[in-house]
Amino acid sequence: MLRSFLGVAQTAERAKFDMLFLADGIGVRLDDKPKGSLCRSHHNVELEPLTLLSALAALTQNIGLVATASTTYNEPFHIARKYGSLDQISGGRAAWNVVTSWSDKEAWNFSMSKQLDYDTRYERAAEFVDVVTGLWDSWDEDAFIIDKETGVFFDDTKMHVLDHVGKHFSVRGPLSVRRSPQGRPILVQAGVSEPGQQIAAQHCDMVFMAKNDLKSAQDYYASVKDRLEGYGRQRGDLLMMLGLTPIVGRTRQEAQEKYEELESLIDPIVGLQLLYRSFGDLSHLPLDGPVPKPDLENVGLKSSAQMYYDLAQKQNLTIRQLYKKLGMAQEHKTVVGTAEDVADEMQSWFEAGAADGFNITPTHLPQGIDDFVELVLPELRKRGLFREEYEGQTLRENLGLPVPVSRYQQASTGNKLMAS
Structure with a gap:
């Protein structure tokens, strides 16, 4: 199975694709309705995506590595640490596709009788992403001086304790992974709901779109982009990627x-x-x-x-x-x-x-x-519409996205813009 995924990843990398995306669900989510349908579906067993992407990271050089993880059945520290580690292993090529889980079948795997209600899922997700991004700011880029003469590993003025206490989470920090080679892993989101769009506008670098109608795509594109200014962001700070199945x-x-x-x-x-x-x-x-x-x-x-x-x-x-x-x-x-x-x-x-780029779904x-x-x-x-070579080493560089400024640097300087 690894050989199959590796073949696809290496083909995409030779072609200079930006990234490889693995969707995921926490369990077998499909019903056997009508009876006999489940055994005919291929959506039954799949590898845990971060484990798979860690293996692919060692066998690729440039392509971005994107995986889904749920905010419903994880904890922020776990997600921050796992994606932070993948980002270090890959040299700055990791991305997290943020989702809320919707299936009772997933809830049954986590000691729950049913899924969380819709509003609670998205409320939890918004706080979850805020905590994760805060944990990714635990260390300044130059915090680890590793001075052999003095025996000092890091400058303690450049370590930041989050001390988050909210409705759903209480997380002290700091994260036990150093700052990302690309500032922080890329954040991806695909929700079209009002809370989903707000999470995307506030935190995310990329949105996966599913639209068949041009006017609908244009409206959704504008709806998300128009929210960015309210969070001190520019329209180019977020990329809208349309799902496309070419035959x-x-x-x-x-x-x-x-x-x-x-x-x-x-x-x-x-x-x-x-x-x-x-x-x-x-x-x-x-x-x-x-x-x-x-x-x-x-x-x-x-x-x-x-x-x-x-x-x-x-x-x-x-x-x-x-x-x-x-x-x-x-x-x-x-x-x-x-x-x-x-x-x-x-x-x-x-x-x-209607789109900044395309998520090719064969x-x-x-x-x-x-x-x-x-x-x-x-x-x-x-037509001059696609690269001949990669522009940089990290996924963020290849996407042409600005490096996010640490919230602690923003607090000390009053700067709310992104630094490229």
């Missing part, structure tokens, strides 16, 4: 044939399972009938449920057509065509202010990423 061929006919072959492989029972967490069990309904309205008060992911329903209404999709679309790319934008078609779409969304590996690297990247480079 590319040397001709449009070849690409369409690939799409149809992949679509034909989606088992109807697995398709209904994909819809279950948003719509409940639909197995009693005709597959070629309309998609019912979701009960938003009783679903795990409200934003996804609403997005799927809106998509079905806008495109007049049946249940079968919706699960096929989601089975190919979930909620991400799909482009089927030649390299020029894919590059045209990427360029138009970028230039229209339908299958390694073929999906191989096709993109072989066919699409040369076209993007020809």
Whole structure:
């Protein structure tokens, strides 16, 4: 299994991708509804992502290493230490995708009978991220003088004790990991809710977007970016990355044939399972009938449920057509065509202010990423839209993001801006 992940990571690095992203959930979250669907799903066993990325860090040089970790079933000190350690191991290439957990099945693995309510999850997440970023500021960059003559390891005026006491956490600090080579690990978020957008605007460096409609993407892009000034940040301090599933061929006919072959492989029972967490069990309904309205008060992911329903209404999709679309790319934008078609779409969304970049989500590996690297990247480079070489050593440098100033330096200088 490691060999498979390593092959993808090294392909992406040779192609000069910014980063490799591993999504994660804490347990098997899918229901066996309809009966027999769970054993047909590949979302059952997966490696713990930080362990995997630590192995990949030793076998790669430049590519960023991004993993999901939940604020619901972790403690801030654990997360700060683990990602801080990965950042040291990789030479400044670590990133944390911040999520709240939504599944009762995850709660059952942590001595709870049900998940936390929606408001509590996000309230806890906001405090969690504030504590983690505070812990990452525990040491100034030049704190460790390691003076052999005096026997002094660090300048004690450059160590900072957080002493956080809040509603959900009490964390003294300092963190037992030195300051990140990139100032702090990159923070990523993907929530579209109001509290999710606030967390992104206050703390994050990157947002993963899931949008199919250009106008909707532009509105969301502007909504998040417009919040930055309120936190003393500039619009370029946060990157908005659109999820994109390209199915590319040397001709449009070849690409369409690939799409149809992949679509034909989606088992109807697995398709209904994909819809279950948003719509409940639909197995009693005709597959070629309309998609019912979701009960938003009783679903795990409200934003996804609403997005799927809106998509079905806008495109007049049946249940079968919706699960096929989601089975190919979930909620991400799909482009089927030649390299020029894919590059045209990427360029138009970028230039229209709907995305700063793209999170490529292939339908299958390694073929999906191989096709993109072989066919699409040369076209993007020809247009001057993608790098030839990495610009720096750290992920933050390669993303062109400013290095965050320690909160203790801000307090002493009154400076609220980022330093590049």
